[in-house]
Amino acid sequence: MQARGAVAGATAVADAPQTHNQFQLLRQRRFAPYFVVQALGAFNDNVFRQAIIGLLAVMVAAGAMDGATRGIYTQLAPAIFILPYFLFSATAGQIAEKLEKARLIRITTAMEIGIMTLAAAGFLLGSMPVLLVALFATGLQSTLFGPVKYSILPNVLRPEELTGGNGLVEMGTSIAILLGMLFGGLILALAGDQGALVAGLAVIGLAILGNVVSRMIPPVPAAAPGLRIAWNPIPESLKVWRLTRKQLAVRNSVLGVSWFWFTGTLLTGNLPVYAETHLGGTPTLYVFALAVFSVGVGVGSLLCEKLSARTVEIGLVPMGAFGMSACIAHLALAPAIPGTGLDVRGFISQPGAWRIVGDLAGIGLFSGFFVVPLFALIQSRVPRGELSRAIAGMNIQNAVFIVLAAVGGVALQQLLDWSIPQLFLALSIASIAVALYIFTIVPEFAMRFLSWLLVRTLYRLRVHGVERHVPDEGPALIVCNHVSYMDALILAATIPRPVRFVMYHRIFNIPVMRWIFRTAKAIPIAGAREDPALMKRAFDAVDAALEAGEIVGIFPEGKLTRDGEIAAFKSGVERILRRASDAGRPVPVVPMALKGMWHSMWSHNDSRMGRMRVPRRFRAHVEVVAGAPVEGRAATAEGLERQVRQLRGDAA
Structure with a gap:
């Protein structure tokens, strides 16, 4: 059943219309209803949570509650919301693995209708206990939805669409959270005596709308329909968390995602006080600062597809990490804005205000560069039958980091009397330390960044057929013409999966490039006469x-x-394929061709001195073309050479 489900999912993606950019996904049924549902869910959660905060303010103003009790509820609410992530994530991951995913989304959105009906009763009764029960149930519903939210994407998107799809999801989530906070905060303020009724009707209406849209999501096969669910949360939580640690790159990608949540919690949690004490603003200014940050995250998330050329490009992660750290440090060192009670217009007119706006936007922008490729890597590297559970394990770790950020921020300010700028500066330094740890333990991140920077700086790439013909999983042999010293890096930048390149040992040992090739696990080779061993x-x-x-x-x-x-293809390719076939595991061969490289830098078209100087053909147009895979048993060196010649054509 699992194999048939996987084939059905692959067929559905294969039959979907080709997309040339991420925004075309918003017009396709395989993605658009899911995108709307997850955005509505984030929006409704924040409408509900902000409406609770607004109700507390109304009750204090009416004398129905004192300030101390309000403070207790304010601190209790986030803990109640996040508690289900610790208790039920492991179960949620197993359920998301076992059930058909569109059905599970319909179940969770139906749960939301019931939960929000209870919440509406709490608003009408002015009962905080009822609202807190509804808040716990909302956390439970979010816990169940979390694993399917990200594990569904590899089933409905092609590999080249993963980065763009994740970018849209992160953009939609960040903007939905912002708008939900704004809408929820304004309901009780603007609706007056009818505020509780309006809030209740709003959250129920949004839940119903989400359930209606969820019914438009096409079926997505279960990844592991035969899985037996284990209900004991403690051992199962450890099991799903261990799934995130089976591969080093995945383990550190999960760590990166958790650090993203740690950073976001510490920043957004302190923005209200920072806007008032350091920026001289009103509560309106806090909302403006949060909006700038959220829009930055959205823009950064959307830019990932363009910058990565539609591959899972983890080379963006180091740029995002260090850019984010630099912007946080620059914000921490910004002088305080003089004045008090400033609205947005008054703040913008102050000296140094645009620096702070730029820092907040930059933090959001680089956060998008940081987190979107990490999600795409996790989705592309974790086996489909384990992905939902691995994401559940990641959610447990995320919850731990969120709690540490909230508690740690308060502790540092209370015990050490740190100011918020000092806290931000410490966060910047810690972010650099975490990034260095990740990139030192898994040098693939830094290697991909360096290769991405070289390729995107020196060339303008156009890619044809790679997404159709390079298999999403399993072994394959790539054969290509050899034009320049940069060929391996260019192919690696266009193929979504990691590639082990076989290269002449003298090219392998070129300074600087050697580190990139070794980190990419390239395989050095020499001729039989030169070095048979x-x-x-x-x-x-x-x-x-x-x-x-x-x-x-x-x-x-x-x-x-x-x-x-x-030149004529040597017989080594036949030797590779024969060894695999003789072992009973023939592999497909994907012919590829580089076009335009002869007239670019680092080919023999330039003399040795020419290659040493600034190249004449900087930013040359280069094309990478892939042909249909050839069965390994039937492939010959002569036949593969002929196919590569046809793919390249006359464009040397």
Whole structure:
């Protein structure tokens, strides 16, 4: 059943219309209803939570509650909301794995209608106990929805759409949270005596709308329909958390996502007081600051697809991490704005105000660069049958980091008498430390950043057929013509999955590039006459990589072209395929061609001195073209060479 479900999901994606950018997804049924449902859920959650805060203010003003009791409820509410993440995430992950995903989304949105009906009763009765019960139930519903929210994406999106789809989701979530806070905060203030009724009707109406839209989501097969659900939360929480640690890159990506939540909690939690004490503002100014940050997150999330050229480009993560840290530090060191009671217009007119606006927008922008590729990497690297549970494990860790941020921020201010700018500066330093830890333990992040920076700076890339012909999972052999010293980096930047390149050992050992190639687990090779032992090790390494289900890339010409033409493919490619076939595991071969590289930098079209100077053909137009896979048993060096020539055409 699991295999048939996986095939059905793959077929649904294959039959979907091709998209050229992420915004086209918003017009397609496989994504649009899901996007609306998750945005409505985030919006309604924040309408409800802010309406509770507004009700507390009304009750204090009416003398129905004193300030001390209000403070207790204000601190109790976030804890009640987040508690279900600790108690039920493991169960939620198992349920999301076992059930058909569209059905589960309909169930959670139906739960929301009942929960918000209870919340409406709490508003009408002015009963905080009833509202807190509804808030706990809202946290439970969010816990159940969390694993399916992200695990559904690899089932409905192609690999090249993952980054753009995650960017839309993060943008939608951040904007929905902002608008929900605004709407929820204004309901009781503007509706007067009818505020409680309006708030109750609003949250019920939004829940009903979410359930109606959820019924438009197409069926998405269960990842593990035969899974037996274990209900004991403590051992199961440990099990799902361990799923996030099976692969080093995934483990540190989850750590990065948790740090994103830690940073966001500490920043947004202190923005209200910061806006009043350091910016001289009113509560309106806090909302403006939060809006700037939220819009920044949305813009950064949307830009990820463009910057990554529609691949899962974790090279953006270091740029996001250090950019975010720099903006937080710059904000922490900003002088206080003189004055008190400033509205948005009054604040903007003050010296230094635009610096703070830029810092808040920059923090949000780089946060988007940081978190979107991490989500895409987790979705692309974790096996489909474990993804929902791994996301549940990540949600548990996220909840821990959120609590640590809230408690730690208060403790540092109360015990050490730190100001908010000092807290922000410490956060910036800690962010750099966390980033260095992640990128040192998993150098793939830094390697991808350096290769992304080189390729996107030096070339203008156009990609054709890669998303259709490179398999999403399992082993494959990539064969391509060899034109320049940058070929491997360019192919790596256009193929969504990691590629183990086989390359001549002298190219492998080029300074600076050597670190990139070694980190990418490239396989150095030499000719049989030059170093037979190295050649044997290379073939053994290729065989082991294919057996492990990895993609291996080779340049069968064996050397860079010296005249722009494709040389005869050597028999080494047949040896690789024969070894795999003889072991009973034939692999598909994907022919690819580089076009325009002969007239770019770092090819033999330039002399050695020419390659050392600033290139004449800076930002050259380069195309990468992939053809249909060839069955490994039937592939020959001559036939693959012919296909690569056809793919390249006359554009050397």
